[in-house]
Each structure stands twice: as C-alpha cells, then as structure tokens.
Amino acid sequence: MKRMQYERPVIQRLNVGVMNKFGKRTEYAPVTHIDGNSVKELLQKYGSPLFVISEKTIRQTLRDANRAFKTRYPKVQFAWSYKTNYVNAVCNVFHQEGSWAEVVSGFEYSKALHNGVPGNKIIFNGPDKAEAELKLAIENNSLIHIDHLDELYLIKELAINAKKRPKVAIRVNMDTGVYPMWDRFGFNYENGQAWDAINKIMLNDTMDLVGLHSHIGTFMLAPSAYGVAASKLSELALSIKKKYKKNIEYIDMGGGFASRNTLKGSYLQGADSSPSFDQFAEAITTAILNAGFVENELPLLILETGRALIDDAGSLLGTVISNKRLADGRRATIMDFGVNVLFTSFWYDHKVSPAQEFSQYTEDAVLYGPLCMNIDVIRENITLPPLKRDDNVVVHMVGAYNMTQWMQFISLRPAIVMIDMDEKAHIIRNRETLNSIQGDEVVPKYLKEFKL
Amino acid sequence: MKIKRNIALSDSGFVFDPSSGDSFSTNPIGLEIIKMLKEGKATQEIKASIVKEYMIDEVSFEKDLYDFVEMLGKLKLTEDAEKKKD
Ligand SMILES: Cc1ncc(COP(=O)(O)O)c(C=O)c1O
Numbered sequence: 001m002k003r004m005q006y007e008r009p010v011i012q013r014l015n016v017g018v019m020n021k022f023g024k025r026t027e028y029a030p031v032t033h034i035d036g037n038s039v040k041e042l043l044q045k046y047g048s049p050l051f052v053i054s055e056k057t058i059r060q061t062l063r064d065a066n067r068a069f070k071t072r073y074p075k076v077q078f079a080w081s082y083k084t085n086y087v088n089a090v091c092n093v094f095h096q097e098g099s100w101a102e103v104v105s106g107f108e109y110s111k112a113l114h115n116g117v118p119g120n121k122i123i124f125n126g127p128d129k130a131e132a133e134l135k136l137a138i139e140n141n142s143l144i145h146i147d148h149l150d151e152l153y154l155i156k157e158l159a160i161n162a163k164k165r166p167k168v169a170i171r172v173n174m175d176t177g178v179y180p181m182w183d184r185f186g187f188n189y190e191n192g193q194a195w196d197a198i199n200k201i202m203l204n205d206t207m208d209l210v211g212l213h214s215h216i217g218t219f220m221l222a223p224s225a226y227g228v229a230a231s232k233l234s235e236l237a238l239s240i241k242k243k244y245k246k247n248i249e250y251i252d253m254g255g256g257f258a259s260r261n262t263l264k265g266s267y268l269q270g271a272d273s274s275p276s277f278d279q280f281a282e283a284i285t286t287a288i289l290n291a292g293f294v295e296n297e298l299p300l301l302i303l304e305t306g307r308a309l310i311d312d313a314g315s316l317l318g319t320v321i322s323n324k325r326l327a328d329g330r331r332a333t334i335m336d337f338g339v340n341v342l343f344t345s346f347w348y349d350h351k352v353s354p355a356q357e358f359s360q361y362t363e364d365a366v367l368y369g370p371l372c373m374n375i376d377v378i379r380e381n382i383t384l385p386p387l388k389r390d391d392n393v394v395v396h397m398v399g400a401y402n403m404t405q406w407m408q409f410i411s412l413r414p415a416i417v418m419i420d421m422d423e424k425a426h427i428i429r430n431r432e433t434l435n436s437i438q439g440d441e442v443v444p445k446y447l448k449e450f451k452l
Numbered sequence: 453m454k455i456k457r458n459i460a461l462s463d464s465g466f467v468f469d470p471s472s473g474d475s476f477s478t479n480p481i482g483l484e485i486i487k488m489l490k491e492g493k494a495t496q497e498i499k500a501s502i503v504k505e506y507m508i509d510e511v512s513f514e515k516d517l518y519d520f521v522e523m524l525g526k527l528k529l530t531e532d533a534e535k536k537k538d
Contacts, residue, residue, distance in 0.1 A: 006508035009482035009520040011467065013527060014475045325519055329526040361465070361479035386479070388512070 008323075008386035010363045031353040031394045036423035039317055039355040039392055047431055048392070049318040049337040051403060051416040057313035058093050058399075059421070065309060066097075068277035072285040075300040079123050081255050082108040084306030084400045085314075089418055089428035091115050094309075102255075102304040106133035113140075123252065123304070125171070125213070127151075127185060134158055138166045145169045145213045145252070147186055152200060159206045169211030169252065170197050174232050176216050176225035185215070189232050198236065202244050209246070212236055215254025215304065219263065219347075223275050226253060227283035234291030237299060252302035253284055259311035261348040261397050270348075277308070307400035314399025316342055317355070320391045321370060331365040333387055337395075338369015338376040341414060343405040344398060345378045352378075355392035358385035371410060403429075408437060453521055454531040455489040469529060476527060481506070485520060 032039055035054050043050055062078065069076040079102040080094035086108060091101070092115055101112035104126035112122050119140025127147040129137070134151075135158055137144050146152050146168055159166050171186030172194045187193040201209045212233045216225055230253060237248040257280050262270040288301065316337060324332040339345050352367065362383045369376040378395075387393070406413055412432035417425050460468040465483050467476040478486065481502065488498045498517065503510050524530050 003507045004505060006506040006513075007479055007481055008516045009479060009485050011476050011478040011482050011486075011520070011523055011527065011529075014477050323519070325522060329523065359479055361477065361482075388516075 005357075007359060007361070008388055010361050010386045012361075012363050029353060030355060030357050031396075032355055032357075034315055034317075034394070035419040037419055037425055039394060042417065042425065043317055043319065043392060045425075046415045046417055046427065049316060049335075049341055049414045051398070051414060052315045052317060052425075053087075053090060053399065053416065053418045053428070054313045054315075055093055055418055055420050058090070058310065059097060061309050061312055062094065062097050062099070065277045065303075065305060068281040069285065069301065069303065072281050073288065073301055074298060077250075077300055077302045078309075079121075079252075079302055079304050080309075081304045081306035082111060083404055084255075085310050085403050086111055087403050087416055087429055088115055089426070090310070090403075100302075106130055109133060109137065109142075120167075123302070125215075125304075131158070135162065138162055138164055141167060143167050143169060143211065145171050145211075146197070146201075147171050149197070149200075152197060156204060156206050165206065165208045167210045168201065168207045169209070169213045169250075170194060170201070171213045171215070172233060172236065174214065174216070174229060176228040178217060178220065178222055178225045180217075182215070182217050186213070189236070194236060195239070198240060202240070202246070209240070210248070211250040211252055211299075211302070212248055213252040213254065216256060218256045219258045219307070220256045221258050221274065223279045223283035226280055227287045229253065230284045230287035231291060234288050234293070234299075238292055241297075247297050248299050250300040250302050251288065252304065255304040255306045255308075257305050257308035259307045259397060259400065261307075261311055261344075261350065264347060264349055266349070274308075310399035311397045312399065314397065314402065316395040316398045316402070318393055318395065320387045320389055320393070322389060323387070326366070331363050332368055333365050333384070334368045334370060335378060335393065336370055337414070338371040338378065340369070340371060340376075340407045340409045340411070341402070342369070342378060342395065342398060343402050343407070344400070348397075349379060349382075350398065351396040352382060352384065353394045353396065354385055354387060355394050361385060408432070412437070453489075453525075454492075455486060455524065456529055456531055457490065459486075459490075459529060461486060461490070467529075472528065474527075476529075482520065485517065486524075489524075 034052050035056055079100040080091055082103045100121040101117045102123040103109045103112050109124060119142045122142045124137050124142050125145045134155060138158055144166055155166055172189050173183045173186045174189035175181055187197045201207055214229050214233060216229050233251045240246055240248055258274040260271040260274050318335045318337045321334045321336050326332050362385050364383055366380060367378040367382055369378055415427060415431040416429040418428045419425050458470055465478045467478055485498060499510055499513060502513055
C-alpha cells in the first residue's frame with residue numbers, strides 16, 4: 001500500500017465572525033518556485049538560508065517607475081540608492097537600465113566607481129564625507145550634495161586649492177505635513193537656512209550650484225507630501241533664477257516611496273495601502289509643471305527611489321529547525337534565519353509562504369530565528385499550515401536594506417543568487433567563510449598560545 | 453488521557469463541543485486521531501495506525517501526537533481538563 005503524504009495534526013478554535021474576515025488565504029498559498037527555479041533545488045545547491053534576487057522583477061519594476069514619470073514629465077533620471085542594496089550585480093542591473101548611482105559614504109562612492117559608473121553620474125549625499133573623499137568627488141565632477149555649513153566651507157577651500165568648480169547641490173529639509181519631520185539633514189526651508197546657503201554659494205562663486213535636493217522620509221505613504229516638497233524646491237529654483245539669472249539644472253526628490261510591504265502594527269496589508277508609482281509621479285510632476293518654469297527651462301527630475309524598486313525582487317528562502325509549544329499554548333516555529341539576516345523584520349510583518357503543498361488547515365504561530373536572544377522574532381503572529389522540521393519557507397519582498405544591514409552574528413551570512421531573464425540562477429555573493437570574518441583579525445604574538 | 457465523549461465530529465474536520473458551545477477545525481490526521489481517541493484506542497495503537505498509513509516515522513509522529521494531545525487539553529476537549537477545571 002502506498003502511504004499518504006503526512007501532515008502534522010492541528011486543531012484550532014473557530015472564532016465565529018473573525019473567520020476569513022481578512023481573506024488571508026493567499027498568505028499561505030505555497031510558493032514552490034521563484035522565476036522557474038525550484039525552491040528546494042536552490043536550497044540544496046546553495047545552502048539554507050539563501051537570498052534570491054529576481055532580475056526580471058527589478059527590470060520590470062524600474063521600467064514601471066520610469067513609465068509613470070516619463071509619461072508625465074519630459075526629463076527624468078533615476079539614481080540607484082546604493083545603501084538600499086549594494087551587491088554589485090544588483091547595482092549593475094540598475095545601471096544597465098540607465099540609472100545613475102546615489103551614494104552616502106566614501107565606501108559606497110568607491111563601489112560605484114568600481115562598478116564603472118562615470119564620476120559625473122554619481123550623486124554624493126550624506127553628512128559624513130571625508131576630505132579625501134570630497135577631493136576625489138571634485139576631481140571626478142561628481143554631484144556633491146551639501147548637507148551642512150561646515151561641508152560648504154570645506155568644499156570651498158578644496159575648490160580653490162584644486163582650481164576646479166565643484167558641481168554642488170544643497171539638501172533641503174522642510175515641513176511637508178508629515179510627521180516626523182526629517183530636519184537633521186540639510187538646510188531648513190521654512191526658517192530661511194536653505195536660501196541662506198544658496199546665497200553663500202552663489203555670491204562666493206567658487207562652486208557651481210547645479211541642483212536642489214530633498215529626501216523627506218522613508219516608507220512614505222502620502223504622495224501629497226512629495227507634491228509639497230516639489231513645490232518648495234521649485235520655488236527655490238525660481239528664486240535663484242530671478243535673483244541670479246541662473247537655471248537650476250535638476251531637482252532631486254530623493255527616495256522614500258513605500259514598498260508593498262506591511263509595516264509592523266499596521267492594520268492594512270501594504271500591498272493594498274501603498275501608493276503606486278503613478279500616484280507619486282502625479283503629485284511630483286504636477287507640482288513642478290505648475291510652479292512657473294519656462295518650458296525649455298524645466299529642471300531634470302532626479303529620483304533616488306530605493307526600497308520601492310528592489311523590495312519585490314528579493315526573497316529569502318529558509319528551513320524549519322524545530323517546532324515548540326509556548327507556555328500559553330501558541331505554536332512557535334524556529335527558522336534557520338533570524339533578525340541578523342532579515343534585518344527588516346524589525347520594521348515589517350513580512351509575508352511568509354510555505355514552499356511545499358499543504359492542505360487548507362492552518363494554525364497561528366510565532367516565527368523565531370535561531371539566535372539565542374529574545375529580540376529574534378521574525379513574525380509575532382502568523383497563520384501558516386503546519387510546518388515540520390526541514391520544511392522550507394519563502395519570505396517575500398526582502399530586497400531592500402537586508403543585504404546591506406544584515407549583521408554577522410554567531411553564524412556566517414548566506415549566499416545571494418540572482419535569477420536572470422532566462423531563469424538561469426547565478427551566484428552573486430558567496431556564502432561567507434570563516435576567513436571572511438577572521439581574515440582581518442590580528443592576534444598579538446603573546447596571545448597565540450595557551451594551555452588548558 | 454480521554455477525550456470528552458460527547459464531542460461531535462464531522463468528516464470535514466469540524467469539531468463541536470456541546471458542553472461549551474465552542475467549535476474547532478482540525479485537519480484529516482487530527483480528525484483520525486480524535487476519532488481513535490473517542491473509540492478509546494491506546495497511544496500505541498494510534499501510533500501504529502498512523503505510521504502504517506502515512507509517510508512518517510514513529511519517533512517524529514510521537515512528538516506531534518504528544519503536542520496535539522496537549523493542545524486538546526488546552527482547548528478543554530479532554531476529560532482530564534474537564535476534571536481539573538472543577
Ligand atoms: C538621501 C537618500 N536618498 C534615497 C534613499 C532611499 O530611500 P528609500 O529606500 O526609502 O526609497 C535614502 C534612504 O534613506 C536616502 O537617505
């Protein structure tokens with residue numbers, strides 16, 4: 001007799017009225033393949049856990065974003081936000097699609113150069129640019145976005161020494177009606193700091209003020225806030241034109257568009273509540289088009305969109321280590337990845353799907369990682385089919401910030417695989433080895449030996 | 453461990469406890485186990501029957517069975533749970 005597929009016995013109280021209210025069925029529909037590649041085979045070949053990036057999804061998402069803006073505005077340029085995901089293969093997909101690079105540190109600047117991005121297509125943001133890094137950026141004609149006055153004066157000095165006119169923009173922070181207001185970066189609009197900084201640059205004439213920049217927040221759910229920001233930057237650009245007869249070449253709206261993830265504690269599923277690229281594009285382009293620019297003097301619109309362009313393309317595959325019953329009766333499932341690998345589980349209720357077929361029975365569970373720490377919770381409450389040891393899961397929409405903010409803690413970080421347009425898998429970052437961590441350690445000679 | 457004798461089972465996995473008015477949903481294996489418990493079968497018999505029918509080894513199943521029975525107790529579907537309540 002052929003034995004049947006086994007599934008752990010489960011029983012769950014039915015709460016009349018709450019049943020199926022949120023139509024959660026799709027949450028645990030099994031996902032057995034990613035772009036034609038079997039989850040099980042990927043894990044066998046590259047080890048568990050494993051990050052998988054869909055090149056197809058990146059290109060489609062970026063094309064969708066480009067379409068939303070370019071059908072509404074004549075001059076649009078995306079710049080890939082390196083901090084969001086700076087694995088080189090990922091960056092290069094964006095560069096192949098025409099994106100410039102947006103970096104916030106010397107390290108990221110070096111990465112962009114290494115990837116072959118021309119210096120004048122690198123936007124250098126952030127409050128901490130070292131003198132040597134600024135020198136290099138000036139040499140390469142990069143777009144330097146000034147964050148504070150100390151930096152402004154340092155660039156002035158470097159420009160005089162180098163006998164070059166650096167291309168600069170200022171970062172402007174402002175009240176866009178959303179809370180919290182990000183006022184620690186750049187110069188404030190409302191209190192006149194921004195206009196003051198502009199005058200300092202224009203009157204001094206050692207630098208070329210080519211742009212105005214703002215980044216009003218991250219995971220923004222209100223397109224109207226971008227409309228306000230675009231109006232204020234346009235107003236500054238028009239004031240510069242009026243006072244100095246100078247055209248500002250570009251307005252950079254930064255990043256911050258929400259992805260389709262669900263913020264922790266949010267009642268609505270992100271996929272239903274996050275605005276589309278079209279909604280953000282409509283708010284931004286309408287504001288610039290209505291600001292009063294002469295048509296052939298419309299500034300280039302730069303976007304540094306990060307998470308909304310890469311979240312969907314990333315998945316984390318993992319394996320069940322064990323099941324437990326907590327003292328209060330809840331099921332606890334322990335996975336082989338924790339908050340060290342999946343940093344964004346601090347922000348999001350990530351969607352998790354089983355990677356094998358199941359019946360329609362489900363149970364409520366807590367998903368834990370393998371770290372010996374209380375904070376290591378992947379989902380505080382999730383409805384899943386009964387998972388058993390060695391079963392696999394797919395965590396969805398993890399492309400942003402995980403492969404840059406992951407922590408090396410008590411184990412080695414996993415490999416990253418990219419599935420190309422023809423559904424072929426390529427390793428784009430090897431699983432770490434002991435040497436990746438210890439390679440830079442130095443043990444003083446007198447500590448090399450001991451007897452136990 | 454004894455399951456309450458008066459609970460009602462449907463073939464679709466719907467479980468009803470008339471003494472509390474609570475209803476529950478269980479999967480096919482859960483249903484089979486509850487049926488066997490109702491018939492008064494011993495743990496050993498249940499294990500043998502499931503292992504014969506499904507692709508699972510005895511040690512793994514024993515763990516799941518233990519956990520399932522614990523859950524039945526938590527949901528007050530067992531006689532012992534009933535007694536402890538008094
Ligand atoms: C200056 C700047 N640009 C772009 C981004 C990307 O933001 P997001 O991933 O929210 O789109 C950030 C992220 O914090 C940023 O600081």
